[in-house]
Amino acid sequence: MIHASSLQEALDHQASGAVLFAGGTWAMRGPMDRPFVTLSGIPGLDLIEGQGGQLILGALVTHEALARALSTDPGRAALALAAGKSATPAVRRMATLGGNICTADFASPDLVPALLVLGACVTIVTAQGVEDLPLADYLATPPGPHVLTHVKLPAVTGRSTHVRLMQRQAGEYPLAALSMALKADPDGTIRDLRIAVGAVEARPRRWPALEAALIGCTPDPAALRGIARDLSDFIGRDAVDAPGWYRTRVLPGLVARAFATLTAPEGR
Template identity: 40%
Template sequence: MTRSVVRRPATVADAVRDLAELGADGAPLAGGTWVMRAPLRGVPVARVYVALDGLAELRDIRTGDGVVEIGAGVTHAELAAVDGPPALAGLVEAARRSAFPAVRSVATVGGNIAAVGFPEADLVPALLAADARVVLATPEGERTEDLATYLASRPGRPAGELIVRVVVPVPAGRRSAFERLTVRGGGEYAVASVALSVDLDGATVSAARVAVGGVEKAARLSSAAAAVLVGSPLDEATAERAGQAAANGCTAREGLDAPGWYRLAVLPALARRAAAALTSTPDDQQE
């Protein structure tokens, strides 16, 4: 069995320097929930892990001018406890329902985003629907990247790059929700999930983002589903049509937990349930 070395940098800058120096021999280590499953996935462990759990600068949640910034080291449990605006509700719900308590207490936002080969990651579709952007620390300094762009290029990301936080816009009037389906119950990976984020002009949807998780190899936005919602009232029937539009545009993966046809078949119901979560509790959506 390969024995890895763990480095403990004092700052994010030190971590970036270590990762750049190590190149293919190094990897970041935060909660470790995905790294510890590497042998089960047939993935070799890294020779050196750069531990991030001691970096307080990755653990902040800050509210700014129309945005919420969430540190990459924030755990699912910490995110699930956030009392944020309605625009953040879908992300908070995704964190609250992911895995089970022992995992939520250590799994991190950054780890969920960076995990390659983890289509069931609950935070990713919620972040996509929320129009989140990823802030990366590199040897040349920080830069911000669209989350969808980052996800598409994960296997080839350069050494020395580290997710430090995500920036989520939370404009007034925006609402969000998240729904997932597992085979047996809590604690399992979702066979499919849907995240909705909508802007309302009265009772009419003026803008929408719909993301699907668990169905394909990686979560992604569905522009066809969003188009169904825009210009219509936010009701369950419209949301179900949006879910069907999302299903029509997906090529579902096969798996031991669920066949591809089933992942597609449940998307309309998940979209309907997400819309119901937004429309049935108006008091919870007040700013």
């Protein structure tokens, strides 16, 4: 294990073929045939800081710390729930925000759907300098050698939530996960809506067709399931825990669950 003390040092080792190492909860599952570079000695990567409504999160913030920090923030409840329910307590104490975003060949990162609906941007450092990218762009076209250092969340209004379908009650990754952020008028009309789905396909992504169909509406739960079923364009992935067809079939129910949570009276 190589201990990097600066971002430049981490980049240099990465350029030589080393693998960046954060919490290590997923890396332990794969081959250990290359050197690993731990980022834990680089200052500032574990901060949680508010700046004028914006929230800045270091890449080494653990799931446990994230859930605790956001436990009283209804606008960012999706991220608090995703972090607080991911994997197991032992994993949550080690797994990091940056690792959840960057880990290759990991189809069920709970935090990513929540980050997508909250409008997250990521800060990366490359040999050319520092760059901020919308998370959706980063996921669609991963850059070359880089270190993801921070995640930035804009100021939020409205409410958000995160729901999951599990094979068992604990100790595993979800068969399907869905995050939703909602702003509604007093009469219940949807003014703004963001929905993102994880674990169903190889990477989480937004559901723009359903978002567009529901803005300006006041759907009831029964109609919502039907609309979600008709507008689903997801192609489920087959894996040992569930077939692809099942992952897509459960999505309308997750949509209804999330919507019911966000339209319930505050405090319920």
